[in-house]
Amino acid sequence: MRNIIISGIVGCLMMGMAVSLLAQGMVDLNSAGSSELEKLYRVGPKIAAKIIIEREKNGPFVSLDDVGARIKEIGPKTIAKWEGMVVVIPSAAE
Numbered sequence: 001m002r003n004i005i006i007s008g009i010v011g012c013l014m015m016g017m018a019v020s021l022l023a024q025g026m027v028d029l030n031s032a033g034s035s036e037l038e039k040l041y042r043v044g045p046k047i048a049a050k051i052i053i054e055r056e057k058n059g060p061f062v063s064l065d066d067v068g069a070r071i072k073e074i075g076p077k078t079i080a081k082w083e084g085m086v087v088v089i090p091s092a093a094e
Contacts, residue, residue, distance in 0.1 A: 028089045029067055030060040041081040047073055060091045 027036050029051060037048035054070050061067045064079045064086065 026085060026087045028087050029064075030055060030089055030091055040085065042074075042078050047071070061088045062090070063088055 027040060029037075032051075034045065034048040034052065037043050037051055038045065043051075050071055050073065051067070055061060058070065061070070064082065067088070068074050068076065068079050
């Protein structure tokens with residue numbers, strides 16, 4: 001029971017942080033649609049589609065490095081340009 005309560009509190013805190021970050025205009029790679037993704041450096045319709053397909057097929061991303069590892073067109077230089085614009089917020093189901 002105690003673990004369930006702690007998990008609930010942590011989940012609420014994470015969601016509060018997520019709302020705050022998204023309110024600042026940051027893009028969450030685990031929930032963003034194609035139009036949001038296409039606002040990012042070097043992301044056009046094809047890369048946006050790959051990001052969406054990859055997260056739907058293999059689950060949410062856990063970090064920016066995970067995105068780079070799973071999407072071959074996204075390298076360290078691109079990820080570096082995304083700093084301060086992108087977040088990877090775990091899904092509520094985890």
